[in-house]
Amino acid sequence: MDQTTKKGIVTELISLLTQGNAHVTFEDACADLTPAQWNQHAPEAPYTIWQLADHIRIAQWDIVEFSLGAEHTSPEWPAGYWPAQTATADEAQWYQTLAQIQADRQRFIDLLQHPTTDLLAPLPHGDGQTILREALLIGDHTAYHTGEIILIRRLLHAW
Numbered sequence: 001m002d003q004t005t006k007k008g009i010v011t012e013l014i015s016l017l018t019q020g021n022a023h024v025t026f027e028d029a030c031a032d033l034t035p036a037q038w039n040q041h042a043p044e045a046p047y048t049i050w051q052l053a054d055h056i057r058i059a060q061w062d063i064v065e066f067s068l069g070a071e072h073t074s075p076e077w078p079a080g081y082w083p084a085q086t087a088t089a090d091e092a093q094w095y096q097t098l099a100q101i102q103a104d105r106q107r108f109i110d111l112l113q114h115p116t117t118d119l120l121a122p123l124p125h126g127d128g129q130t131i132l133r134e135a136l137l138i139g140d141h142t143a144y145h146t147g148e149i150i151l152i153r154r155l156l157h158a159w
Contacts, residue, residue: 001120009119009132010112016139017105026056026142029149030098033158039088042155047082049152050089050097052145055082057101060138064104067111067134070125108138 001009015021020028030038030053038050047055058081065072075081089097111117112135119132153159 001118006119013112013132013135013139014109017109017135017142023143024146024150026053026101026146026149027098029146029153033153035089035091035094037153037156037158038094040156042152045152045155046085047148047152048088049149050094051083051085051087052149052152053094053101054087054089054097056142056145057097057104058082059141060101060108061104063134063138063141064108064111066126066129067108067123067131105138108135 019025030049033049038053039048041048058075062072062074062081066074111131112119117131119135120130123129123131150159
């Protein structure tokens with residue numbers, strides 16, 4: 001892939017990871033919430049807003065670490081990707097969750113922008129995954145759960 005094509009694809013991937021485009025951004029979906037709201041269970045919803053945000057954090061961290069090297073061991077599926085159903089977050093934990101999501105996303109963007117990153121080369125420690133696929137996975141997974149956060153906010157009359 002020539003550098004112009006790579007630069008164009010990387011620009012689009014960064015937009016996918018950071019902008020809303022056709023949907024609300026993760027940051028906007030999580031803005032202006034109180035501890036009571038991010039810890040409240042909506043009727044019939046299995047997770048709170050914080051539990052969804054923390055799941056996004058864990059899954060994205062796993063994808064970033066996997067993308068960066070073979071030394072990484074993923075959490076046990078599915079239990080290792082979710083906080084306990086009764087878990088709650090205080091303000092420090094809520095903001096730490098949000099900060100880690102941003103920091104890990106930036107680490108992945110740095111990987112995308114690195115001159116030696118081949119977007120289409122299978123990762124040597126994977127089973128066919130590429131950096132392009134992992135970028136799309138982060139974007140898709142985050143968008144899916146961001147939609148759930150908005151739905152829970154609506155059920156809580158906080159949107």
